[in-house]
Amino acid sequence: MLEEIESIKVSAIKELQACSDSRRLAELKSKYLGRKGQLTRMFRAIADMPAEQRPIVGKAAGEAKKAILEKIKEVSSDLETREAGRTPAFFDVTLPGRKLPLGRKHPLTLVTEEIIYIFHGMGFSLVDGPEVETEYYNFDALNTPADHPSRDIQDTFYLENGQLLRTHTSPVQIRVMEKQRPPVRIIHAGRCYRRDTPDATHSPNFHQVEGLYVDTDVTMADLKGVLTTFARQLLGRGAKVRLRPHFFPFTEPSVEYDFSCVVCEGKGCKLCEGTGWLEIAGAGMVDPNVFEKVGYDAERYSGFAFGMGIERIAMIKYGIDDVRLFYENDLRFVEQF
Numbered sequence: 001m002l003e004e005i006e007s008i009k010v011s012a013i014k015e016l017q018a019c020s021d022s023r024r025l026a027e028l029k030s031k032y033l034g035r036k037g038q039l040t041r042m043f044r045a046i047a048d049m050p051a052e053q054r055p056i057v058g059k060a061a062g063e064a065k066k067a068i069l070e071k072i073k074e075v076s077s078d079l080e081t082r083e084a085g086r087t088p089a090f091f092d093v094t095l096p097g098r099k100l101p102l103g104r105k106h107p108l109t110l111v112t113e114e115i116i117y118i119f120h121g122m123g124f125s126l127v128d129g130p131e132v133e134t135e136y137y138n139f140d141a142l143n144t145p146a147d148h149p150s151r152d153i154q155d156t157f158y159l160e161n162g163q164l165l166r167t168h169t170s171p172v173q174i175r176v177m178e179k180q181r182p183p184v185r186i187i188h189a190g191r192c193y194r195r196d197t198p199d200a201t202h203s204p205n206f207h208q209v210e211g212l213y214v215d216t217d218v219t220m221a222d223l224k225g226v227l228t229t230f231a232r233q234l235l236g237r238g239a240k241v242r243l244r245p246h247f248f249p250f251t252e253p254s255v256e257y258d259f260s261c262v263v264c265e266g267k268g269c270k271l272c273e274g275t276g277w278l279e280i281a282g283a284g285m286v287d288p289n290v291f292e293k294v295g296y297d298a299e300r301y302s303g304f305a306f307g308m309g310i311e312r313i314a315m316i317k318y319g320i321d322d323v324r325l326f327y328e329n330d331l332r333f334v335e336q337f
């Protein structure tokens with residue numbers, strides 16, 4: 001028994017001496033002193049020995065344990081020092097670092113954020129809405145007649161379950177008014193889908209901003225004021241807004257609105273096709289039929305709604321002449337913003 005203890009001690013010390021990393025050190029600790037370790041087994045065996053031998057063997061085992069523990073402590077502190085000071089030999093620390101390219105925001109994201117920021121300043125709060133819609137929200141509730149051409153499968157992406165990919169952001173107006181009583185002053189930005197063949201000005205997937213303001217005594221003058229403030233903050237103090245009569249099912253009266261050309265300031269250039277004005281989008285006073293759908297009293301409340309294409313705004317702001325550039329993710333393009 002004494003010989004066995006001695007031999008365990010010797011081999012433990014020898015193995016610890018050769019140990020060169022902390023994982024191996026932990027293995028050795030367990031091999032000798034762990035719950036099923038070699039020396040631990042000796043301690044257990046002592047209990048079964050005749051009483052007169054126990055003190056002698058016990059003392060030897062205790063000393064062996066002490067020696068092993070001391071060696072472990074010594075090796076452990078050696079390893080720590082070595083591992084802390086180790087310089088990996090596989091690369092040259094004096095080489096300059098390799099720069100990782102920084103990501104940046106897409107121009108459409110930048111413009112969307114700017115638009116939201118401007119309307120936020122005028123008291124509009126941001127709301128969200130689904131891109132997969134029902135015919136009710138996308139058309140019916142917005143007073144769009146059953147035979148309106150925009151409902152055609154040539155123009156709208158219908159899903160197998162009868163739902164559709166929204167063709168504009170206006171369904172959000174309905175969703176908000178269903179839940180909230182006036183006053184309502186909201187803005188929404190997001191993706192829309194139409195069956196368009198991609199060209200320089202069309203894309204089957206595009207982005208819109210939608211605004212809605214409903215309260216007592218809201219007039220067309222408020223609409224023009226809000227759009228003018230927006231144009232001036234977006235394009236500069238000199239920007240002007242022009243309203244032209246138009247038709248939309250969900251507003252009455254309806255207008256299309258233009259901003260004065262940022263490039264030629266009204267004199268006429270290539271961007272504005274010589275007119276001095278840039279067509280932005282549509283707006284108008286919310287049709288009483290729409291109010292009826294959401295249970296608003298059209299005698300008491302009035303409101304305006306407006307939409308605009310984010311791509312269109314970004315193209316004007318950055319002088320981009322092809323909408324497809326926004327979706328191709330060509331780094332040479334997107335890195336410029």
Ligand SMILES: [Zn+2]
Nearest residue numbers: 261264269272
């Ligand atoms: Zn111009």
